[in-house]
Amino acid sequence: MRLSELGEFALIDRVSRGAVCGDVGRVVRAIGDDAAVVLAPDGLLLVTTDLLVEGVHFLRDRISPRQLGRKLLTVNLSDIAAMGGVPRDAWFGLAAPAETPVEELDELFEGLKELATETRVNLLGGDTSLSPHGLVLSLTLVGSAPPEEVLLRSGARPGDHLVVTGSLGDSAAGLRLLLEDPGTVPGTAAEALRRAHLEPRAALAEGRVLATTGGVRAAIDISDGLASDLGHVCRASGVGAVLEVTSLPVSEDLVAACRVLGEDPHRLALTGGEDYRLLAAVAPEAVQRVSEAVAEATGRPLTRVGEVVAGIGVELRWPDGHREEIAGGGWDHFVASAGERA
Ligand code: ADP
Numbered sequence: 001m002r003l004s005e006l007g008e009f010a011l012i013d014r015v016s017r018g019a020v021c022g023d024v025g026r027v028v029r030a031i032g033d034d035a036a037v038v039l040a041p042d043g044l045l046l047v048t049t050d051l052l053v054e055g056v057h058f059l060r061d062r063i064s065p066r067q068l069g070r071k072l073l074t075v076n077l078s079d080i081a082a083m084g085g086v087p088r089d090a091w092f093g094l095a096a097p098a099e100t101p102v103e104e105l106d107e108l109f110e111g112l113k114e115l116a117t118e119t120r121v122n123l124l125g126g127d128t129s130l131s132p133h134g135l136v137l138s139l140t141l142v143g144s145a146p147p148e149e150v151l152l153r154s155g156a157r158p159g160d161h162l163v164v165t166g167s168l169g170d171s172a173a174g175l176r177l178l179l180e181d182p183g184t185v186p187g188t189a190a191e192a193l194r195r196a197h198l199e200p201r202a203a204l205a206e207g208r209v210l211a212t213t214g215g216v217r218a219a220i221d222i223s224d225g226l227a228s229d230l231g232h233v234c235r236a237s238g239v240g241a242v243l244e245v246t247s248l249p250v251s252e253d254l255v256a257a258c259r260v261l262g263e264d265p266h267r268l269a270l271t272g273g274e275d276y277r278l279l280a281a282v283a284p285e286a287v288q289r290v291s292e293a294v295a296e297a298t299g300r301p302l303t304r305v306g307e308v309v310a311g312i313g314v315e316l317r318w319p320d321g322h323r324e325e326i327a328g329g330g331w332d333h334f335v336a337s338a339g340e341r342a
Protein backbone atom coordinates (compact mmCIF):
# COMPACT_ATOMS: atom_id res chain seq x y z
CA MET A 1 0.00 0.00 0.00
CA ARG A 2 1.15 3.55 -0.75
CA LEU A 3 1.05 6.36 1.80
CA SER A 4 -1.39 8.24 -0.50
CA GLU A 5 -3.90 5.38 -0.06
CA LEU A 6 -3.50 5.24 3.72
CA GLY A 7 -3.66 8.94 4.59
CA GLU A 8 -2.14 11.04 7.35
CA PHE A 9 -4.44 10.14 10.21
CA ALA A 10 -4.21 6.39 9.71
CA LEU A 11 -0.44 6.82 9.56
CA ILE A 12 -0.39 8.71 12.87
CA ASP A 13 -2.53 5.93 14.28
CA ARG A 14 0.13 3.43 13.29
CA VAL A 15 2.97 5.44 14.76
CA SER A 16 1.09 6.02 18.01
CA ARG A 17 0.42 2.33 18.72
CA GLY A 18 2.69 1.16 21.54
CA ALA A 19 4.55 4.47 21.51
CA VAL A 20 4.79 5.01 25.26
CA CYS A 21 7.78 2.73 25.70
CA GLY A 22 9.37 4.22 28.81
CA ASP A 23 8.18 5.64 32.11
CA VAL A 24 4.36 5.66 31.73
CA GLY A 25 3.92 7.18 35.18
CA ARG A 26 4.95 10.68 34.07
CA VAL A 27 2.71 10.75 30.99
CA VAL A 28 -0.62 12.55 31.46
CA ARG A 29 -1.50 12.73 27.74
CA ALA A 30 0.51 11.06 24.96
CA ILE A 31 -0.13 11.22 21.17
CA GLY A 32 -3.61 12.40 20.24
CA ASP A 33 -4.09 15.88 21.66
CA ASP A 34 -2.77 19.27 20.56
CA ALA A 35 0.24 18.78 22.79
CA ALA A 36 1.62 16.06 25.01
CA VAL A 37 1.17 16.56 28.76
CA VAL A 38 3.98 15.16 30.83
CA LEU A 39 5.39 15.61 34.32
CA ALA A 40 8.92 16.95 34.05
CA PRO A 41 11.51 14.42 35.21
CA ASP A 42 13.57 15.35 38.28
CA GLY A 43 16.49 17.69 37.76
CA LEU A 44 17.52 19.59 34.64
CA LEU A 45 15.97 18.94 31.25
CA LEU A 46 18.36 18.16 28.38
CA VAL A 47 16.71 18.78 25.00
CA THR A 48 18.22 17.83 21.67
CA THR A 49 17.05 17.41 18.09
CA ASP A 50 18.50 15.88 14.91
CA LEU A 51 17.42 15.73 11.28
CA LEU A 52 18.05 12.85 8.90
CA VAL A 53 17.53 13.80 5.26
CA GLU A 54 17.45 11.21 2.47
CA GLY A 55 20.45 11.63 0.18
CA VAL A 56 22.31 13.73 2.76
CA HIS A 57 22.39 11.57 5.89
CA PHE A 58 21.29 8.26 4.47
CA LEU A 59 20.83 6.41 1.19
CA ARG A 60 17.49 4.67 1.21
CA ASP A 61 18.74 1.67 -0.78
CA ARG A 62 21.67 1.02 1.58
CA ILE A 63 20.00 1.14 5.00
CA SER A 64 16.96 -0.89 6.01
CA PRO A 65 13.94 1.01 7.35
CA ARG A 66 14.39 -0.73 10.71
CA GLN A 67 18.03 0.36 10.91
CA LEU A 68 17.01 3.87 9.91
CA GLY A 69 14.38 4.07 12.66
CA ARG A 70 16.93 2.94 15.22
CA LYS A 71 19.60 5.30 13.90
CA LEU A 72 17.24 8.28 14.11
CA LEU A 73 16.85 7.67 17.83
CA THR A 74 20.51 6.69 18.31
CA VAL A 75 21.95 9.98 17.04
CA ASN A 76 19.81 11.81 19.60
CA LEU A 77 20.53 9.33 22.40
CA SER A 78 24.20 9.99 21.74
CA ASP A 79 23.72 13.70 22.45
CA ILE A 80 22.00 12.92 25.74
CA ALA A 81 24.79 10.43 26.56
CA ALA A 82 27.39 13.13 25.92
CA MET A 83 25.67 15.37 28.46
CA GLY A 84 25.63 12.56 31.02
CA GLY A 85 21.83 12.36 31.01
CA VAL A 86 19.07 9.79 31.01
CA PRO A 87 16.81 9.84 27.89
CA ARG A 88 13.10 10.29 28.64
CA ASP A 89 10.64 11.48 25.96
CA ALA A 90 10.77 11.89 22.17
CA TRP A 91 8.90 13.73 19.41
CA PHE A 92 9.12 12.47 15.85
CA GLY A 93 8.76 14.60 12.70
CA LEU A 94 8.18 12.81 9.41
CA ALA A 95 7.91 14.15 5.84
CA ALA A 96 7.37 11.48 3.17
CA PRO A 97 6.43 11.38 -0.53
CA ALA A 98 2.88 10.20 -1.31
CA GLU A 99 4.15 7.10 -3.10
CA THR A 100 6.11 5.84 -0.05
CA PRO A 101 5.21 2.21 0.69
CA VAL A 102 3.42 2.02 4.04
CA GLU A 103 5.32 -1.20 4.83
CA GLU A 104 8.58 0.77 4.70
CA LEU A 105 7.26 3.29 7.23
CA ASP A 106 5.84 0.55 9.44
CA GLU A 107 9.28 -1.08 9.59
CA LEU A 108 10.87 2.30 10.37
CA PHE A 109 8.38 2.87 13.23
CA GLU A 110 9.14 -0.64 14.51
CA GLY A 111 12.88 0.06 14.60
CA LEU A 112 12.28 3.36 16.36
CA LYS A 113 9.99 1.83 18.98
CA GLU A 114 12.24 -1.19 19.44
CA LEU A 115 15.14 1.02 20.50
CA ALA A 116 12.78 3.32 22.45
CA THR A 117 11.72 0.26 24.45
CA GLU A 118 15.34 -0.79 25.02
CA THR A 119 16.24 2.69 26.29
CA ARG A 120 12.91 3.41 28.07
CA VAL A 121 11.98 6.40 25.93
CA ASN A 122 8.34 7.51 25.50
CA LEU A 123 7.31 8.61 22.01
CA LEU A 124 4.90 11.41 22.86
CA GLY A 125 4.11 13.15 19.58
CA GLY A 126 5.43 14.65 16.41
CA ASP A 127 4.29 16.08 13.12
CA THR A 128 3.65 14.59 9.69
CA SER A 129 3.83 16.16 6.25
CA LEU A 130 3.99 15.39 2.58
CA SER A 131 7.48 15.69 1.11
CA PRO A 132 8.00 16.55 -2.57
CA HIS A 133 11.36 14.74 -2.66
CA GLY A 134 12.59 11.97 -0.39
CA LEU A 135 12.19 11.14 3.26
CA VAL A 136 12.95 13.69 5.95
CA LEU A 137 13.05 12.48 9.54
CA SER A 138 13.49 14.55 12.64
CA LEU A 139 13.55 13.53 16.26
CA THR A 140 13.53 15.67 19.36
CA LEU A 141 14.62 13.95 22.54
CA VAL A 142 14.26 15.19 26.09
CA GLY A 143 16.49 13.74 28.78
CA SER A 144 17.23 14.65 32.36
CA ALA A 145 20.11 14.84 34.81
CA PRO A 146 20.77 16.20 38.30
CA PRO A 147 22.39 19.67 37.99
CA GLU A 148 25.76 18.56 39.39
CA GLU A 149 25.99 15.70 36.89
CA VAL A 150 25.59 17.50 33.56
CA LEU A 151 28.67 17.26 31.33
CA LEU A 152 29.35 20.31 29.15
CA ARG A 153 31.90 20.88 26.39
CA SER A 154 33.35 23.81 28.26
CA GLY A 155 35.11 22.49 31.38
CA ALA A 156 38.38 21.05 30.00
CA ARG A 157 41.60 22.33 31.64
CA PRO A 158 45.27 22.02 30.72
CA GLY A 159 46.65 18.75 32.07
CA ASP A 160 43.36 16.83 31.66
CA HIS A 161 43.65 13.49 29.92
CA LEU A 162 41.56 12.93 26.79
CA VAL A 163 39.79 9.58 26.69
CA VAL A 164 37.38 7.95 24.24
CA THR A 165 34.88 5.10 24.61
CA GLY A 166 35.30 2.36 21.99
CA SER A 167 37.03 2.28 18.61
CA LEU A 168 37.11 5.07 16.01
CA GLY A 169 36.88 5.08 12.22
CA ASP A 170 34.75 1.96 11.80
CA SER A 171 31.66 3.83 10.66
CA ALA A 172 33.55 5.84 8.03
CA ALA A 173 35.12 2.67 6.63
CA GLY A 174 31.71 0.99 6.67
CA LEU A 175 30.23 3.87 4.70
CA ARG A 176 32.99 3.61 2.16
CA LEU A 177 32.26 -0.12 1.74
CA LEU A 178 28.56 0.62 1.35
CA LEU A 179 29.28 3.12 -1.42
CA GLU A 180 31.95 1.24 -3.39
CA ASP A 181 32.78 -2.25 -2.17
CA PRO A 182 35.91 -3.49 -3.97
CA GLY A 183 34.93 -7.00 -2.78
CA THR A 184 38.43 -7.67 -1.49
CA VAL A 185 38.00 -6.77 2.17
CA PRO A 186 37.69 -9.96 4.26
CA GLY A 187 33.98 -10.77 4.61
CA THR A 188 33.65 -10.64 8.39
CA ALA A 189 35.55 -7.35 8.63
CA ALA A 190 33.49 -5.77 5.84
CA GLU A 191 30.27 -6.91 7.49
CA ALA A 192 31.30 -5.58 10.92
CA LEU A 193 32.28 -2.19 9.47
CA ARG A 194 29.07 -1.83 7.48
CA ARG A 195 27.14 -2.61 10.65
CA ALA A 196 29.13 -0.01 12.57
CA HIS A 197 27.81 2.53 10.07
CA LEU A 198 24.24 1.25 9.79
CA GLU A 199 23.69 0.22 13.42
CA PRO A 200 25.67 2.56 15.65
CA ARG A 201 25.18 2.39 19.41
CA ALA A 202 24.84 5.37 21.70
CA ALA A 203 27.17 5.28 24.71
CA LEU A 204 24.42 5.93 27.27
CA ALA A 205 25.82 3.76 30.06
CA GLU A 206 29.30 5.21 29.54
CA GLY A 207 27.89 8.74 29.66
CA ARG A 208 26.16 8.14 32.97
CA VAL A 209 29.33 6.71 34.51
CA LEU A 210 31.39 9.65 33.24
CA ALA A 211 28.85 12.04 34.74
CA THR A 212 28.57 10.36 38.13
CA THR A 213 32.11 9.19 38.92
CA GLY A 214 33.59 12.67 39.41
CA GLY A 215 36.65 14.19 37.79
CA VAL A 216 35.24 14.37 34.25
CA ARG A 217 35.46 18.02 33.22
CA ALA A 218 34.06 18.05 29.68
CA ALA A 219 32.54 15.65 27.17
CA ILE A 220 31.17 15.50 23.63
CA ASP A 221 29.90 12.74 21.38
CA ILE A 222 32.00 12.02 18.30
CA SER A 223 29.56 12.47 15.44
CA ASP A 224 31.61 14.55 12.98
CA GLY A 225 35.03 12.97 13.60
CA LEU A 226 37.44 13.10 16.56
CA ALA A 227 39.50 15.99 15.15
CA SER A 228 36.47 18.15 14.54
CA ASP A 229 34.65 17.32 17.77
CA LEU A 230 37.77 17.75 19.90
CA GLY A 231 38.06 21.17 18.25
CA HIS A 232 34.60 22.02 19.62
CA VAL A 233 35.66 21.05 23.15
CA CYS A 234 38.84 23.12 22.83
CA ARG A 235 37.01 26.21 21.60
CA ALA A 236 34.30 25.89 24.26
CA SER A 237 36.90 25.40 27.00
CA GLY A 238 39.44 27.95 25.75
CA VAL A 239 42.23 25.36 25.60
CA GLY A 240 44.32 23.42 23.09
CA ALA A 241 44.96 19.69 22.80
CA VAL A 242 47.59 17.20 21.72
CA LEU A 243 46.59 13.85 20.21
CA GLU A 244 48.99 10.89 20.09
CA VAL A 245 48.07 9.40 16.74
CA THR A 246 49.26 5.85 17.47
CA SER A 247 47.15 5.69 20.61
CA LEU A 248 43.87 6.15 18.72
CA PRO A 249 41.74 3.02 19.22
CA VAL A 250 41.39 1.30 15.84
CA SER A 251 39.66 -2.06 15.51
CA GLU A 252 41.25 -5.10 13.87
CA ASP A 253 38.46 -4.98 11.29
CA LEU A 254 39.40 -1.40 10.41
CA VAL A 255 43.08 -2.26 10.09
CA ALA A 256 42.26 -5.26 7.86
CA ALA A 257 39.97 -3.18 5.64
CA CYS A 258 42.43 -0.28 5.38
CA ARG A 259 45.16 -2.64 4.17
CA VAL A 260 42.97 -3.47 1.18
CA LEU A 261 41.51 0.00 0.66
CA GLY A 262 44.88 1.74 0.82
CA GLU A 263 43.67 3.98 3.64
CA ASP A 264 45.46 4.90 6.85
CA PRO A 265 43.34 3.59 9.75
CA HIS A 266 44.54 6.37 12.04
CA ARG A 267 43.49 9.03 9.52
CA LEU A 268 40.02 7.50 9.40
CA ALA A 269 39.95 7.36 13.20
CA LEU A 270 40.79 11.09 13.28
CA THR A 271 38.39 12.37 10.65
CA GLY A 272 35.71 9.71 10.12
CA GLY A 273 32.24 10.63 11.36
CA GLU A 274 29.32 8.82 12.92
CA ASP A 275 31.08 6.55 15.40
CA TYR A 276 29.01 8.05 18.24
CA ARG A 277 31.71 7.34 20.83
CA LEU A 278 32.21 9.79 23.68
CA LEU A 279 35.29 11.95 24.10
CA ALA A 280 35.95 13.22 27.62
CA ALA A 281 38.51 15.41 29.36
CA VAL A 282 39.33 13.88 32.73
CA ALA A 283 41.33 15.34 35.61
CA PRO A 284 44.63 13.41 35.79
CA GLU A 285 44.04 12.15 39.34
CA ALA A 286 40.63 10.74 38.33
CA VAL A 287 41.60 8.90 35.13
CA GLN A 288 42.25 5.54 36.77
CA ARG A 289 39.05 5.64 38.81
CA VAL A 290 36.90 6.75 35.84
CA SER A 291 38.40 4.09 33.54
CA GLU A 292 37.75 1.35 36.08
CA ALA A 293 34.20 2.54 36.69
CA VAL A 294 33.40 2.58 32.96
CA ALA A 295 34.96 -0.86 32.44
CA GLU A 296 33.07 -2.28 35.39
CA ALA A 297 29.71 -0.86 34.34
CA THR A 298 29.94 -1.55 30.61
CA GLY A 299 32.66 -4.15 30.08
CA ARG A 300 34.28 -1.71 27.63
CA PRO A 301 37.54 0.11 28.31
CA LEU A 302 38.35 3.78 27.84
CA THR A 303 41.36 4.66 25.71
CA ARG A 304 43.63 7.60 26.49
CA VAL A 305 44.30 9.47 23.23
CA GLY A 306 45.98 12.67 24.33
CA GLU A 307 46.06 15.62 26.65
CA VAL A 308 44.57 19.06 27.07
CA VAL A 309 47.14 21.87 26.91
CA ALA A 310 47.18 25.62 27.34
CA GLY A 311 46.76 27.59 24.11
CA ILE A 312 44.56 26.98 21.10
CA GLY A 313 44.23 24.37 18.35
CA VAL A 314 44.73 20.65 18.10
CA GLU A 315 48.20 19.21 17.49
CA LEU A 316 48.79 15.70 16.17
CA ARG A 317 51.90 13.77 17.20
CA TRP A 318 52.83 11.12 14.66
CA PRO A 319 54.98 8.11 15.58
CA ASP A 320 57.92 9.39 13.46
CA GLY A 321 58.04 12.43 15.70
CA HIS A 322 56.52 14.93 13.30
CA ARG A 323 53.82 17.25 14.51
CA GLU A 324 50.86 18.60 12.63
CA GLU A 325 48.40 21.36 13.51
CA ILE A 326 44.90 20.55 12.41
CA ALA A 327 41.99 22.82 11.71
CA GLY A 328 38.79 20.84 11.96
CA GLY A 329 38.95 18.01 9.45
CA GLY A 330 35.47 16.70 10.18
CA TRP A 331 32.12 17.20 8.59
CA ASP A 332 30.61 20.57 7.71
CA HIS A 333 27.34 20.48 5.78
CA PHE A 334 27.81 23.81 4.07
CA VAL A 335 31.47 23.62 3.09
CA ALA A 336 31.62 22.16 -0.40
CA SER A 337 35.19 20.86 -0.09
CA ALA A 338 34.09 18.56 2.71
CA GLY A 339 32.87 16.18 0.02
CA GLU A 340 29.78 14.02 -0.02
CA ARG A 341 28.29 12.12 2.81
CA ALA A 342 25.62 9.45 2.73
P1 ADP B 1 -1.89 19.35 14.79
O1 ADP B 1 -2.89 19.63 13.73
O2 ADP B 1 -2.21 19.93 16.13
O3 ADP B 1 -0.47 19.56 14.34
P2 ADP B 1 -1.66 16.60 14.11
O4 ADP B 1 -2.88 16.12 13.43
O5 ADP B 1 -0.47 16.93 13.32
O6 ADP B 1 -2.06 17.78 15.09
O7 ADP B 1 -1.23 15.52 15.18
C1 ADP B 1 -2.16 14.82 15.97
C2 ADP B 1 -1.42 14.06 17.03
O8 ADP B 1 -0.54 13.13 16.43
C3 ADP B 1 -0.55 14.92 17.92
O9 ADP B 1 -0.58 14.37 19.23
C4 ADP B 1 0.83 14.80 17.33
O10 ADP B 1 1.84 14.97 18.30
C5 ADP B 1 0.80 13.36 16.84
N1 ADP B 1 1.68 13.12 15.69
C6 ADP B 1 1.60 13.67 14.44
N2 ADP B 1 2.58 13.23 13.65
C7 ADP B 1 3.32 12.38 14.40
C8 ADP B 1 4.49 11.59 14.17
N3 ADP B 1 5.14 11.60 13.00
N4 ADP B 1 4.97 10.86 15.20
C9 ADP B 1 4.35 10.86 16.39
N5 ADP B 1 3.25 11.54 16.67
C10 ADP B 1 2.73 12.30 15.70
Ligand code: MG
Residues within 6 Å of the ligand: 126, 127, 128
Ligand atom coordinates in the same frame (compact mmCIF):
# COMPACT_ATOMS: atom_id res chain seq x y z
MG1 MG C 1 0.59 18.59 12.96
